[in-house]
Amino acid sequence: MSDTSPTDPGRAQPPLEEMVPARRTSAPRYPIFIGAGVVLGVLAAAVATFYASSTNDDYSLRSIFGYTALLLGLVGGLLGGAVAVLLDRRT
Numbered sequence: 001m002s003d004t005s006p007t008d009p010g011r012a013q014p015p016l017e018e019m020v021p022a023r024r025t026s027a028p029r030y031p032i033f034i035g036a037g038v039v040l041g042v043l044a045a046a047v048a049t050f051y052a053s054s055t056n057d058d059y060s061l062r063s064i065f066g067y068t069a070l071l072l073g074l075v076g077g078l079l080g081g082a083v084a085v086l087l088d089r090r091t
Helices: 030-052 061-090
Strands: none
16 A cells, blocks of 8 residues: 555655544634624614604705614624624634
C-alpha cells in the first residue's frame, strides 16, 4: 500500500494516528437574520404610518413612512444580528 492518495499522486496522506475527527457545526447565516430584521422593521413602520396617518397633518405620509422605516429598519437589522450572534454562541 502506498502513502499517496489516488486523486492527488504528489501528496502524502498523514498517518491515521495523527488524524483528528472534526465536528461539523452549523453557524447561522448573518445576512439572512439581518435582512429579516430589516424587513420586519419596515413592515412595522408601515403599520405605524397607517395608525399615524390620521393624527398628523404637518407631514406627508411618505415622509412619515420614510423616517420610521429608516429608524425601525435599522433597529430591526441590529436585533436580527443580535439574534444571529446569540444563536451562533449557543451552538
